[in-house]
Amino acid sequence: MKYWITVASKDHIARGVAGGFMQxxxxxxxxxxxxxTGDWVLFYSPKQTMNGTEPCQAFTAIGQVADEEIYQHKMSDDFIPWRRNIGFYQNTETPVAPLVDKLDFITNKKSWGYPFRFGFLEIPEHDFERIKAKMITGKLITLNK
Incomplete structure (x- = not known):
């Protein structure tokens, strides 16, 4: 099992949670x-909206990969992104700032946002568990809608 973080605006992550998928x-x-299948994913949102400037800087969703299927979904004639099915859990939005000093994958605490710039990264299990403990508040809410 592996532990991942993907980065997207909060509004985009909300669409994925509602549909049971991630991009x-x-x-x-x-x-x-x-x-x-079974890998865990944390969703980090640097901003509230993709084109906006209002910061979010929080983990906004958490889930597990539901199956091995990777598929495309036509959103417009010129945008057909790849997706994976995710089972999302009820959670509390969790700001990253109070966790920075405790997370090993963030090696430079002064430039803590740097690892998120790549958009997708693997993290150690102990860092994942620290974040998960702050986030999960309930059961599975979506699974392959």
């Missing part, structure tokens, strides 16, 4: 291929 790195397939 990564603007709909590219490569990151999704690295994941397997």
């Amino acid at each position: 990564a790195n603007h709909g590219k397939q490569a990151a999704l291929k690295r994941m397997h």
